[in-house]
Amino acid sequence: MKVNHREERSVIVETVSKVMIPFIQLFALYVIIHGSSGPGGGFQGGVIFASSIILYALIYSLSRGKRQFPPGSQITLSTLGLFIYAGIGLLCLFFGKGRSHYLNYGFLPFTGRFEFNRALAMDVVEIGIGLAVMAMIVSIFFDLAGPGDNAKGEQEREP
Secondary structure, eight states: OOOOOOOOOOHHHHHHHHHHHHHHHHHHHHHHHGGGTSSOOHHHHHHHHHHHHHHHHHHHOHHHHHHHSOHHHHHHHHHHHHHHHHHHHHHHHHTSTTSOOTTOGGGSSSSSOHHHHHHHHHHHHHHHHHHHHHHHHHHHHHHHHOOOOGGGOOOOOOO
């Protein structure tokens, strides 16, 4: 029995996803920013954000998803996330007053208060982790999904 890979477009799925994807991404940002003071954080928010990009690619087509989030931006965002995390740690070492404080955020010279420095740097680190996780998960998905060209009968769908 031959299986037809072309499926009909579902207007309901496309409409619901078009409405829901921005809310999924907004929730991901909420989880990243509030990760230092509650459940969640950079990893969880990055996974949620990546799931919105993967949902877009699954609904509209793999090749369209790759055009929206190309490999160059995946590499850039994952590298930027790593540099943010490592950079904050190195700044803590430099401003640690001669002691080894790799991720002791209070020593950073952002504000005059130790507690505010700690809270601000935790949020910056969570953003870096979220960027790296999001970019890597999307990259893994696109690598496992295949080339994504339309040679195999994949339909292009307009959002």
